[in-house]
Amino acid sequence: MPKQGITETLDKLSSKTTVKGTIYTIAIIMFFTFILLPPILGIIIKWDTIDQIFADPNRTQVSYMHSTFWEVNNLNTSKFDVETPSYSSFNSTSMVNTLNSIYTYGVRVWKKTESGTEKEITDGLCVALVNKKDITKSVETGTWDCPVVPMNSTDSVVIRIYYKTGSDGRWSSIGTFITRRLGATQLNNSTWMIHYCLEVTFNGFEYRYTHYVGDTLSAGFTNYSKIEAFAWKSGATLARATSAIGASFIVALFVATVDILAGLPTAWLITRGESRWLNVLDTFSDIPFIVPTATLGYSLLLFWSQPGGLSLLFGAPFVSPGWLLIILLHFTFSFPVVVRVMVGALLDYKLEYEQASRTLGAAPLTAARTVTFPILKHSLIASFTLAFARSLSETGATMMVAGAFVNGPIFIKNYVGTFEEGPLVFVSFVLLVLSSLVFVTIRLLGSRLRMPVRKVWPKTERKLSSPIVTSSRNGVTLLIFFVIVLIPSLFVAIPAFEAVFTGVLSEALSGAGVWSDYWQSITLSYFLGTVVTVLNVVIGLPMAIIIARRKLGNGPSAVLDMLVNIPIIVPSVALGASLAIFWKENFAFIPEIWLLIFAHLAITYPYFVRSMSAAIERVNIELEEAGKTLGARPLGIFRTIIFPLTKYSMFSGAIMMFTRSVSETGATLVVSSLVTAPVLLVNWVKSGVPTATLGLGCGFLILFSFIILLVLRLVVRGRGTY
């Protein structure tokens, strides 16, 4: 049989040291070039801006009016920015045929929040008035005392230019300009000098009044419409940054701890329970994975705090946006990580240890605490760190539920596209370093950490193992799972049922209207997920082996093990931003789809390598040695020993990667303009499509991913795990 021939040839090849060496080397090179370095280099490229975080928070700036369009805070209008316009252009022209009329120009100023709300700073009247009557080009300057205006760091300032003629006296707008998000805490009290670059021409028939944003007034001089002494205060950036970082860590530690407390009983129930329904529970526990993160945030928001959710029962928003909702959200999406890892570990675990403990007189709880958990310590640590990292870096969903609460990723997001990249770089860097430190500490202490196995409270633990306690524990576990994890995750999709009874479903299936984009985006997402999963299995598997079997010696392997985590501790916006900086600035020729693939590779890689290396580590090396002595070649050993024993972990790693890729939002948005399904859904949320459409959109995505999961599940189905 030719197939036999191929495996044999490969087996033989694999026993050559050069081949093995090459595979490992390639895996390591791929890791550094595609996974580890780009996000870090992205931060390093912008390193020189970091002193902004310590700089004098008061800024006074000259800002220029541009004719280019710019979208900030949902306003798509002309740009108002520090750079000088690069070419001469005008923003607005008006024509009148009244002879000799005097034109008056003025401005009104607004502050615009992230959500798009405008609040006027001037009192509804034009200020900084200037007059223009000569048929010439000139720069007229007016002044206005800007009062102190409190700002949010995501707010921007909108300037509108008006004119009126002396005769009719009605103000008309001729131009709107918007700043970036300023990252300011307040606008300072300062006297703005507002320069209008104006021209009046007469063609013998009518007068033409033009407002230039930048133009050559006379040879050798370039003049602009601009505002001088535009001044604001950033205000305690460092303090805000550190408190955001602190908030991130507190939330992450808390969430990861709760995840373990709740996830462990769930994993236990899934693997040890006897009911057939537990398979269903096992599969359901992946759902929060497959709901795109941003949609998940929206779904939780709907469930916990908006009219139509729990507030129906309680009359008022049950949980308002803020830290509590963030904690609920993070719990929801990191919980499945813990369950997945721990189910894998419990399935691979040799039950005899626990049985030995029971026959020696230990109550179930004692046996679990003193024998099973200590033996599974590495998996516990792995799931804790994964949950921790996930909470630390999630952005897309967090920003939907954060309200006024600012954690690290939100802080970073607030500075994306502001004047100041320093705070962004600073927080990304600190988060990266601190969480790496946390990981190293966990790694170092983890292997030394001894769980308290010597202390036993026979009576108490026996009571706690009683059937009543056990079944109430299971009850609480299920309740938490359904009420806090499952239902809120799916809440956004509920209107999908409504869609079934209206025309929305048939519209969707026929691909009419918005749905044609939808199907395209969903195809892109699954394509991306598949490519990324396959690529990562190929480059991640050798890495998992290197780490688990210490192929490079203890030290380097431990370092690699640590480095592998970095892409998941970098907040996804920061990762996206720095990946975009790195690839776009250095390799502009790379098509966008590849940028997307690189970003997703980096984000999902750690999930696979982590769970695989933990699983391989659990395979007794003696089995491998036994295989060797029986004449199996390295690949043969992998095929016949390691793969069958780690199958579950491998597939669950693949599932995590796939679902993570299909649902990733934060980095995808930043890296490319390609519209994946989650990006499309976010756009839908923003543009306020009907709930039935949105629900159905989410519903389809969840359903398809769920079916894929189920199929994978059936393929892997139990057996052969011991």
Add this chain to the structure above:
Amino acid sequence: MPDVRLANVTKRYGKIVAADNVNLHIYDKEYFSLLGPSGCGKTTLLRLVAGLVQPNEGEIYIGDRLVNNVPPEDRDIGFVFQTFALFPHMNSWDNVIYGPRVKGFDMKKAETIGHEVLEMVRLHERLDAYPNELSGGMMQRIAVARALAAGAKLLLLDEPLGQLDAKVRNVLRYEIRKMVKDLELTAVHVTHDQAEAMAISDRIAVIKKGRIIQVGTPKELYMAPKSVFVAHFIGESNFLEGYISSINKEGLIIELRNGMRVHTVQKNMKKGERAVLAVRPETFVIEKGIKKKKNSILGIIERTTFEGTNIRYKVRLENDDLVMVVKPSLIEEWLNVGEKVTVSFPQSKTHIFAYPEVGLKEELAVE
């Protein structure tokens, strides 16, 4: 008083019946073995007793207590696993006093027990060693020590010697038996090694495909196997097929292949019934040349194997049946391949069985 009783116990794994309506009484302070080929359900029986698996039907009693719903930790047993299952994250000492600890003994008492059992298994100097630093024999002894330290009167051993080499195995099996006897414990020992079972057991249950085939002392099983299977599995037997040609006062007369007739012991069988005659290799008398006597058959030696203590002959009988004959190598004169011999056996040392319904080969198959 830990005697163990199983009444009509059945355990199924899907379609596999791992324990099939088992009835068994293991007496107090008895060293009892469960013997059978691989996969016959020995471990399952032991785990049923330990409470590690639950029966589908039937009752299990330890002492006078019905333990069906009693969890393992309350059954007061010691269990030694085939792979030892020493806790990898604890050193020998912590492994050994795990039982007293989780049972909430006070630490003084726990430590005394720990020292006692370690003394017993002679491993005092390796208290700090972790399981992966111990040899197989040491692990086995720690595993036994751990089971003993929990203070149970019923010791369940699942192939406790299976992972060890022959020499160590031979020494340790007597050690275990001695400890069990000294401490007046009841022991249930699972093995597929009949020599081991014969050597250490007070009684043995022979199991096949989840059923108990026969229970008895080693001697009973050897001398009076009640089935072809037991005759085959305990010790060794030559099986000769035939039918009952006549019955007289002394016994049955069996006609073997090619009309050859031999005399066997009495058995409740009818004339004309198909039968299997079992004769142990060591029962045969083998002599050079042609000798005429009762129950003698001529044959030619096809192969001789020197086994040390014994010499083994493979003899082709004149009716074309093959038999094995084993003789002590130091006592008897050695015979050579190709020699014509007369093989005979006493009528009283024969076993006669009805021909198994499933066929002889199938009946003897161990899987």
